Amino acid sequence: MNSVVCISQVPDTESRIKIAADGKHIDEAGLKFIVSPYDEFALEEAIRLKEGKGGDVTVVTFGPDRSAQALRECLARGATKAMHIKGDSVDADSLGVARVLAAAIRTLPHDIVFFGKQGVGTDNGLVGPMVAELLDVPQVNVVTHLEVGDGKLTAHREIEGAEEIVECSLPAVITAQKGLNEPRYASLKGIMAAKKIPIDTRSVADLGLTDSDVFHQRVTFVGLETPAEKSGGRKIDGADPSAAAQEIIKYIREEAKAL
Amino acid sequence: MPSFPGVDYMLIDSLFSEDELMVRQTVRDFVDEEVLPIIEHANREEKFPFQLLPKMAEMGLFGPTISEYGLPGLDNVAYGLIMQELERGDSGLRSFASVQSGLVMFPIYTYGSKEQKDKWIPKLAAGEKIGCFGLTEPDFGSNPGGMRTYARREGDSWVLNGAKAWITNGSIADVAVVWAKCEGTIRGFLVEKGTPGFTAANHMGKFSLRASVTSQLFFSDCRIPLDNVLPETNGLKYPLSCLTQARYGIAWGALGAAMGVFNTAVEYSKSRIQFGGQPIASHQLVQNKLAWMITEITKGQLLVLQMGRLKDEGKLKPQHVSMGKMNNVNIALECARMARDILGANGISDEYPVIRHMMNLESVKTYEGTHDIHNLIIAEAVTGIPAYNPPMSAKAEKEATERAAAEAAKK
Numbered sequence: 138m139n140s141v142v143c144i145s146q147v148p149d150t151e152s153r154i155k156i157a158a159d160g161k162h163i164d165e166a167g168l169k170f171i172v173s174p175y176d177e178f179a180l181e182e183a184i185r186l187k188e189g190k191g192g193d194v195t196v197v198t199f200g201p202d203r204s205a206q207a208l209r210e211c212l213a214r215g216a217t218k219a220m221h222i223k224g225d226s227v228d229a230d231s232l233g234v235a236r237v238l239a240a241a242i243r244t245l246p247h248d249i250v251f252f253g254k255q256g257v258g259t260d261n262g263l264v265g266p267m268v269a270e271l272l273d274v275p276q277v278n279v280v281t282h283l284e285v286g287d288g289k290l291t292a293h294r295e296i297e298g299a300e301e302i303v304e305c306s307l308p309a310v311i312t313a314q315k316g317l318n319e320p321r322y323a324s325l326k327g328i329m330a331a332k333k334i335p336i337d338t339r340s341v342a343d344l345g346l347t348d349s350d351v352f353h354q355r356v357t358f359v360g361l362e363t364p365a366e367k368s369g370g371r372k373i374d375g376a377d378p379s380a381a382a383q384e385i386i387k388y389i390r391e392e393a394k395a396l
Numbered sequence: 397m398p399s400f401p402g403v404d405y406m407l408i409d410s411l412f413s414e415d416e417l418m419v420r421q422t423v424r425d426f427v428d429e430e431v432l433p434i435i436e437h438a439n440r441e442e443k444f445p446f447q448l449l450p451k452m453a454e455m456g457l458f459g460p461t462i463s464e465y466g467l468p469g470l471d472n473v474a475y476g477l478i479m480q481e482l483e484r485g486d487s488g489l490r491s492f493a494s495v496q497s498g499l500v501m502f503p504i505y506t507y508g509s510k511e512q513k514d515k516w517i518p519k520l521a522a523g524e525k526i527g528c529f530g531l532t533e534p535d536f537g538s539n540p541g542g543m544r545t546y547a548r549r550e551g552d553s554w555v556l557n558g559a560k561a562w563i564t565n566g567s568i569a570d571v572a573v574v575w576a577k578c579e580g581t582i583r584g585f586l587v588e589k590g591t592p593g594f595t596a597a598n599h600m601g602k603f604s605l606r607a608s609v610t611s612q613l614f615f616s617d618c619r620i621p622l623d624n625v626l627p628e629t630n631g632l633k634y635p636l637s638c639l640t641q642a643r644y645g646i647a648w649g650a651l652g653a654a655m656g657v658f659n660t661a662v663e664y665s666k667s668r669i670q671f672g673g674q675p676i677a678s679h680q681l682v683q684n685k686l687a688w689m690i691t692e693i694t695k696g697q698l699l700v701l702q703m704g705r706l707k708d709e710g711k712l713k714p715q716h717v718s719m720g721k722m723n724n725v726n727i728a729l730e731c732a733r734m735a736r737d738i739l740g741a742n743g744i745s746d747e748y749p750v751i752r753h754m755m756n757l758e759s760v761k762t763y764e765g766t767h768d769i770h771n772l773i774i775a776e777a778v779t780g781i782p783a784y785n786p787p788m789s790a791k792a793e794k795e796a797t798e799r800a801a802a803e804a805a806k807k
Binding site for chain 2: 151206209323328329
């Protein structure tokens, strides 16, 4: 059972994001980058499959030089191989990224291709489904439970107010939702072993793709803005409770217009 | 709970290798996600957080510098960073790991027989078995050479008599590494839980290291197999070599506690508003405290980093470790007191980690060689004179030891 896990390196979810001078990118200076949290569920599921059934877990990412660190972290947790397609993935739209990953996956043995249900960088949730279409394989998205049998899998997925149970043939694409498993911490032994595994580094051209396949954006960022600063709350003097209550009701009716 | 951003004023991270940083980040995440949410409760209830052990073992935090038995074989800087992050969680948790790795696995691995190693190292690493280290006695702390625990050979057994005090993990340990006077020297013995004549009782009423178990051990005609002596041990330098391991980890660990309280103090001072709508971080007296703290932490970081590199090269001496332990615990305790002060009344509540670290560090200042004794070791290295045991008292002690041994033999 061979798995490919596609991961995205994203700014730490606790980062204070600053917008770069061009108004269309974020300022990466001083940011800490992490493996996108949903990708951790994808990786954990692939490692558990490997532990149960053998085979390889190849972790793949498309991104700049710094993304190699994210691959190392995945190797430390138990992935067995890694491929880094170098490029400015922030300048590709979801389809561009999907084309790169699909081209990479075609070169790798894959019974199941795992993604997080979305990358927390742009939160589009498009790349996994697009890769499934490009590879022409079945996909099950937002998966919370997975059983893999001989040549097929059964996946549970969240739908509005219920759970849907889906069966499909292999190979297939799975996108992982929180709850699929509890990701492990890297072991110290894993960290030491990871540095001995070479990362297979490729360019977009090595995969037979042109810049226009990847960087011709159908969807572009017109601008980025930070959310408006929260204004300080308003204090109401509570010395006279009935007057304070009157004032609160007046606020709810006339200013907040909640009633 | 927000994750810990680290403290790195002088870009010291650039001096660590990629694996050292990954090790630190892994343990840092574990402490943020698993330790900090439960530690105040454990401290308040005076309960060791056993629930953390399976994950700590799975990560490989016990005996991580050993490379046999499938263990990670980390360098000493990576080991130090583990201790730093664990103690940012709690000194008691770091104490558990220090004892398991530095005081139990280290002597068994270094001075034990192959059978002893095969029996204990894998289970101690897996956290399936817990160890403790019995050197200190009720009447012998800074002067362990005066110990009154004796082992005598009787047929196919060693027979142990005596008592040990202030033993981390004592009552929860499956195996105790016990140091006793024996045939004119000091040797280490492995005593298993449940051996007749061996009992343990916890020290009660501790205001420090409350999330860690501290016990007295009693040996009353406790009979153990002859094979349970650590064969390589022969003299006080053997238990002291174990302490050097543990003290090395403490020098790193104390910095973790200092970083924790510093980070809390900075965040608190930036959000606490007094006098004219300004945060107290804008007050010069508060700034002075924060500047002192970050300066001392930074100096401490450079000290332990150099210690770690020397240790990897086999050049680290006990007097180097004394300086690291003495200095870093001292500044960590001062940082905790300053942070307590900056937090005002909130500083005494366990809603914040500061008072817990402050109380813990009072123990850390004393155990594993007191602050003063470490200063005497440093000064001995400088002057050549061992002021902790000058020639006259050494002579008197030798005579007292001989008298006690003669009396023990009569019994």
